[in-house]
Amino acid sequence: MDEGIGAAAPFAHVPPSIHAVQLRDLWLRLGREVILRGVTLDVPTGEGVTLLGENGAGKTTLLRLLSSGLRPTRGEGRVMGFDLRDGRAVRDHVHLMPVDGGLYPDLTGAENLEFALKMHGQRGDVVRALRRVGLERAATRRVRFLSAGMRKRLALARAHLLARPLTLVDEPFANLDDAGRALTLDLLEDLTAGGVTLVIAAHEPHLARRVASRALRLAGGQVKEA
Numbered sequence: 001m002d003e004g005i006g007a008a009a010p011f012a013h014v015p016p017s018i019h020a021v022q023l024r025d026l027w028l029r030l031g032r033e034v035i036l037r038g039v040t041l042d043v044p045t046g047e048g049v050t051l052l053g054e055n056g057a058g059k060t061t062l063l064r065l066l067s068s069g070l071r072p073t074r075g076e077g078r079v080m081g082f083d084l085r086d087g088r089a090v091r092d093h094v095h096l097m098p099v100d101g102g103l104y105p106d107l108t109g110a111e112n113l114e115f116a117l118k119m120h121g122q123r124g125d126v127v128r129a130l131r132r133v134g135l136e137r138a139a140t141r142r143v144r145f146l147s148a149g150m151r152k153r154l155a156l157a158r159a160h161l162l163a164r165p166l167t168l169v170d171e172p173f174a175n176l177d178d179a180g181r182a183l184t185l186d187l188l189e190d191l192t193a194g195g196v197t198l199v200i201a202a203h204e205p206h207l208a209r210r211v212a213s214r215a216l217r218l219a220g221g222q223v224k225e226a
């Protein structure tokens with residue numbers, strides 16, 4: 001039995017939405033490049049999705065759009081019932097774990113987690129979270145001195161502490177050893193068991209699909225069932 005981090009917040013204020021993601025003919029242009037070309041997609045709440053696609057297909061871009069880091073050029077989108085253009089509401093309900101972890105390099109491991117909790121007005125057991133990912137010794141070390149795999153573990157601990165209803169994870173298995181991959185699967189499983197909807201961009205479908213069984217492929221700017 002896994003030791004839970006025990007911080008999953010009740011999201012009683014989340015409006016009932018049977019869909020975690022609803023996109024309608026969504027287009028996105030970045031500079032001269034059109035990355036998304038009319039994406040239409042429904043992801044029911046609680047249904048885990050593995051997002052596949054070649055390098056440069058647009059997976060990270062789509063995750064950034066779903067977390068309101070980018071605005072659609074055309075089309076409509078809602079996440080957890082909120083319009084994608086409503087950045088504040090989206091940020092309150094969606095967590096993106098970027099491929100590099102998106103951590104603050106000059107803060108320690110513990111400070112990164114404490115700061116994330118504070119930003120979201122949440123409480124959580126940071127010491128326990130660090131222990132859960134085997135990073136007790138990183139509590140007082142600045143992130144800039146951690147290895148890529150350690151940063152990944154720390155970012156996972158943060159995603160787990162925050163447990164946003166829609167959690168987007170970009171390449172969670174990259175830079176991890178076997179133990180790290182097993183731990184990642186455990187933590188992601190915990191999230192889904194707690195009702196979190198996961199979208200995982202990954203190049204390892206055999207791993208990602210163990211926790212997010214529906215597979216989608218992004219190619220030519222469009223999303224299709226894989």
Ligand SMILES: Nc1ncnc2c1ncn2[C@@H]1O[C@H](COP(=O)(O)OP(=O)(O)OP(=O)(O)O)[C@@H](O)[C@H]1O
Pocket residue numbers: 030031033035053054055056057058059060061062
């Ligand atoms: N800020 C930007 N401005 C212009 N083009 C961008 C920007 N960010 C990404 N792109 C382009 O968008 C396309 C999709 O990139 P993205 O990072 O989303 O792909 P990906 O599927 O996540 O790739 P990978 O598997 O390599 O991580 C690429 O052609 C990339 O060059």
